[in-house]
Amino acid sequence: MNMNFREYKLGSRFFALALGLSMCITLFMPSFDIGSVNATNIAMDKQLWAGHESGFSLDDPLLLGWHKPLKVLLKADPVSGQPMDATYAYVYEKGTPLPNGVLHPDNLGSVAKRLSIDKGHILESNKNTGTVFLVKMDDQKRYYIENASATLGWTPEGVLKTAGDENTQHAAAGKSLFVREGCWWCHTLLPEQTQDWQVFGAPPMLGDFNGESPTAFGSDRKAPDILHVASRNSSKEWMMLHFFNPRLVQPHSIMPRFDYLWGPVDANGQKIDFAKWRTEYNEYREGKRITPPEVPTYARNSEIRNLIDFVMNLK
Amino acid sequence: MLKYLMARNEDIPPGSAAVYWGYSSIVWFVIGTGLGAFNAAKLAFPDFVTGLEFLSFGHMRQVHVMAVIFGWISMAFGMTMMYMTPMLGNTRLWSEKLGVWNAFLWNVGLSLGLTVLWWGMNSGREYSDFPWFIDLYVLLFMTIPLGINVWMTIIHRRTQGIYITNWFFGAGTFMVSIVLLVGNLPEYFHLTGLTEAYLTWWNAHNILGLWITPVGAAIGYYTIPKITGNPLYSHRLGHLHFWSIVVFYSTPASHHLMSAPLPEWLKSFASVEGVLILVPAIAFVSNILMTMQGKWNMFVENLEVKFTVTGCLMAIPLNMQGGFQQTRAINWYIHGTGWIVAHAHLALLGFSTFVEVGAVYFGLQTIMRKKLWSLTLGNLHFWFLLVGFTTYWVSMTIAGLIQGAGKIYEVPYIDVVIAEHPYMIARWLGGSLVFMGNCVWLFNMWMTARAGTVIPAGRMAHELAYER
Numbered sequence A: 001m002n003m004n005f006r007e008y009k010l011g012s013r014f015f016a017l018a019l020g021l022s023m024c025i026t027l028f029m030p031s032f033d034i035g036s037v038n039a040t041n042i043a044m045d046k047q048l049w050a051g052h053e054s055g056f057s058l059d060d061p062l063l064l065g066w067h068k069p070l071k072v073l074l075k076a077d078p079v080s081g082q083p084m085d086a087t088y089a090y091v092y093e094k095g096t097p098l099p100n101g102v103l104h105p106d107n108l109g110s111v112a113k114r115l116s117i118d119k120g121h122i123l124e125s126n127k128n129t130g131t132v133f134l135v136k137m138d139d140q141k142r143y144y145i146e147n148a149s150a151t152l153g154w155t156p157e158g159v160l161k162t163a164g165d166e167n168t169q170h171a172a173a174g175k176s177l178f179v180r181e182g183c184w185w186c187h188t189l190l191p192e193q194t195q196d197w198q199v200f201g202a203p204p205m206l207g208d209f210n211g212e213s214p215t216a217f218g219s220d221r222k223a224p225d226i227l228h229v230a231s232r233n234s235s236k237e238w239m240m241l242h243f244f245n246p247r248l249v250q251p252h253s254i255m256p257r258f259d260y261l262w263g264p265v266d267a268n269g270q271k272i273d274f275a276k277w278r279t280e281y282n283e284y285r286e287g288k289r290i291t292p293p294e295v296p297t298y299a300r301n302s303e304i305r306n307l308i309d310f311v312m313n314l315k
Numbered sequence B: 001m002l003k004y005l006m007a008r009n010e011d012i013p014p015g016s017a018a019v020y021w022g023y024s025s026i027v028w029f030v031i032g033t034g035l036g037a038f039n040a041a042k043l044a045f046p047d048f049v050t051g052l053e054f055l056s057f058g059h060m061r062q063v064h065v066m067a068v069i070f071g072w073i074s075m076a077f078g079m080t081m082m083y084m085t086p087m088l089g090n091t092r093l094w095s096e097k098l099g100v101w102n103a104f105l106w107n108v109g110l111s112l113g114l115t116v117l118w119w120g121m122n123s124g125r126e127y128s129d130f131p132w133f134i135d136l137y138v139l140l141f142m143t144i145p146l147g148i149n150v151w152m153t154i155i156h157r158r159t160q161g162i163y164i165t166n167w168f169f170g171a172g173t174f175m176v177s178i179v180l181l182v183g184n185l186p187e188y189f190h191l192t193g194l195t196e197a198y199l200t201w202w203n204a205h206n207i208l209g210l211w212i213t214p215v216g217a218a219i220g221y222y223t224i225p226k227i228t229g230n231p232l233y234s235h236r237l238g239h240l241h242f243w244s245i246v247v248f249y250s251t252p253a254s255h256h257l258m259s260a261p262l263p264e265w266l267k268s269f270a271s272v273e274g275v276l277i278l279v280p281a282i283a284f285v286s287n288i289l290m291t292m293q294g295k296w297n298m299f300v301e302n303l304e305v306k307f308t309v310t311g312c313l314m315a316i317p318l319n320m321q322g323g324f325q326q327t328r329a330i331n332w333y334i335h336g337t338g339w340i341v342a343h344a345h346l347a348l349l350g351f352s353t354f355v356e357v358g359a360v361y362f363g364l365q366t367i368m369r370k371k372l373w374s375l376t377l378g379n380l381h382f383w384f385l386l387v388g389f390t391t392y393w394v395s396m397t398i399a400g401l402i403q404g405a406g407k408i409y410e411v412p413y414i415d416v417v418i419a420e421h422p423y424m425i426a427r428w429l430g431g432s433l434v435f436m437g438n439c440v441w442l443f444n445m446w447m448t449a450r451a452g453t454v455i456p457a458g459r460m461a462h463e464l465a466y467e468r
Helices: A009-035 A041-050 A110-118 A154-164 A171-180 A236-244 A272-283 A302-310 B002-006 B016-044 B057-088 B096-119 B131-157 B164-183 B193-228 B235-248 B252-257 B264-275 B279-289 B298-301 B305-327 B328-334 B336-370 B375-408 B413-451
Strands: A071-078 A081-093 A131-137 A143-147
Touching: A009 B164, A009 B193, A009 B235, A009 B252, A009 B264, A041 A081, A041 A131, A041 A143, A041 A171, A041 B336, A071 A171, A081 A154, A131 A154, A131 B413, A154 B298, A171 A302, A236 A302, B002 B096, B016 B057, B016 B096, B016 B328, B016 B336, B016 B413, B057 B096, B057 B131, B057 B336, B096 B131, B096 B375, B131 B164, B164 B235, B193 B235, B193 B252, B193 B279, B193 B336, B193 B413, B235 B279, B252 B264, B264 B305, B279 B305, B279 B328, B298 B305, B305 B328, B305 B336, B328 B375, B336 B375, B336 B413, B375 B413
Parallel strands: none
Antiparallel strands: A071 A081, A081 A131, A131 A143
């Protein structure tokens, strides 16, 4: 029997029209607004210290902080050795993927793109030899990215040597930890445009995110917003105690302990006895000890150092 | 079930795929809610299981979310599609073998995805946490094969028209694949900044709005008329539901970022469209409740109807919240608080889960031709789920209102944490009840498969009396 089935031609066309129109309004149209945004100096600083990608990538698949740039505080010129005004430089050693604004200058917005290319020579950056970047301002107070390897002859090795380990921040590796350890499930990075000004600081502006990936705003704020946390509290010692066991500095905190980020040894190379620490801490909690046990000072190459360097950059 | 992977399509008994999907979904439900309860315990008692990276909250939170969305909810959807789509088309599933393979690849992919998430390998993007190679797997080996089976079954139907449920199944599988493709573009092509942030929430919103909500509702359109024997109250209202979902609910993605610096026109547009969710919501709820006319005794006497109608009733507060909480007038107060967490659980653990549980109960009995082993355990499951969920929802809503008040009165954050503590304990208790209820369910369905009374030919599961 030859049945004449309904084919739903009109329905499927309307379905395509409705879904297409919806995607046109919600994807195509906003892309003009978002694509025309000029990067602020905050976005430039952030993408230069955080690097190409902080979440999963083939350069750092396990989020262990591989191939990450370093942010250093320079007090002397790395070429001449002469003292100079303290300056932040962003060191991309050999093999470190270049930041998004350098790989795709369109992401910087039209003005910053032109300045960064013409004055900052960012197109001469090279992943295979390594590059040092700076955030610069021109005489009209417009910010741009400068490739200091091209303009000043700074090499990654020279800059790192001049700055020294105490002035080197592993903030990019720290941001990977922020993603890996799920800090953003509780600590948002988005002070809201309504009520957060006095407590958590200014909400971010339109151009503050260019080149950042992932933005990791967070959605479920079970803890204070930390976009500007280092402006409120810049004590590395407090951070160290707080990460090891938040209840040491804030008895009512529900934050997990991140003592496992210390790794096996402390700053002096001594093995950290976590079991002993926990036993003594429990005795302290039960009132059998007057003071809690000492928190071990972290080693220079420990993950917690990276995380604290990251937090210190949330200004 | 694995023996069918290598069998010829004709040799696989009809319904095998649905059974595979169904039992997989129940196992994932147990795992997902178990993880949820474990995580909740950590929020109530932060020193509960401490010092181990892989059992820390930050590593497990997204595993819970992805396990329930892709394991429980989506596999239960797959289960219902495997049996409802052919039944409504008066035909057999287009490819039983594809269905079995699809369920197998779904389980393998999800296990792999959750393992790498647990390891800490994630994209840092909420609801699209999987790294991009898993995203690609989800699209190619999970959602698209499911869609192909559904579309081909609908095309090869032996009925004149297409029933509402199948509109939603066909459209839902299509839309979720589009959403997963577009929503993960930031990972495939490394899009950054606000584009990444916006697409993250575009993806998150549309997984909910174009997959979980409409497909959940579509299941209700099948279960209630089928079990009560009443024809659907109004086909027209079904039309209204379908088209308003496609037109209105595919657009409000940016209402998740009302306090972020996105274009203001986009946020206003999203907010207006977000209120219009009330159109499909009211159409759906009224249609189902009107279909129940004259059969309300089954709400008490029949387990599947009890689950489905309860889920449908939960759609009322769900959409009332959903429609208005995203407007600027309200969003500033509750954004980022436990209120939203409660709302998300009302959608996934309330409305959607209850409707699916009803359909999975009904479908497994129908396909296996086995009467449910124990009504007592079934009712126990219902009440554990309902009381557990309600405890969770009420406590998290209160916690959210406390957080909101703390936000506007600029209370030091730690005082908010202290005030929330009792509600965190209540949330953990509620979550644990849900988990225990699901363990009971798994046992009950296991016993049904092994020892359930055989349903005679020509009879439906709900026509037989319960024996235990």
